[in-house]
Amino acid sequence: MEFQRTFSGAPWESKLGYCRGVRAGNMIFITGTAPVADDGSTFAPGDAYAQTKRCFSIIEKALKDLGAGLPDVVRTRMFITDFDCFDQIAKAHSELFSEQPPCATMVEVAALVHSDMLIEIEVEAVC
Secondary structure, three states: OOEEEEOOOOHHHHHHOOOOEEEEOOEEEEEEEOOEOOOOOEOOOOOHHHHHHHHHHHHHHHHHHOOOOHHHEEEEEEEEOOHHHHHHHHHHHHHHHOOOOOEEEEEEOOOOOOOOOOEEEEEEEEO
């Protein structure tokens, strides 16, 4: 089976030894994606809606690099630091997937890589 990989350039990729996404046949796996701004800082600290949209913007680019798009997503996993942000995160997720909803999991975690990050998302797609 042929594997195709895409990288986002995040500093953690080379430090930890991973890539943003892998395509294996018709399956695509996008790793945990945090709301990182172009300069490496946290995108929109304190704004769960904006951070969720930012995560999906990064994910969408990785999917495109691998020959897919958001309509191909079959599963999302959202790791959040505060369930009080549920409504903001749900709004952003449903705006992107209301037409073709994937399976979705949301889990509250103690912390993410930076204390001002409220969400990290991973996805799986089939195309």
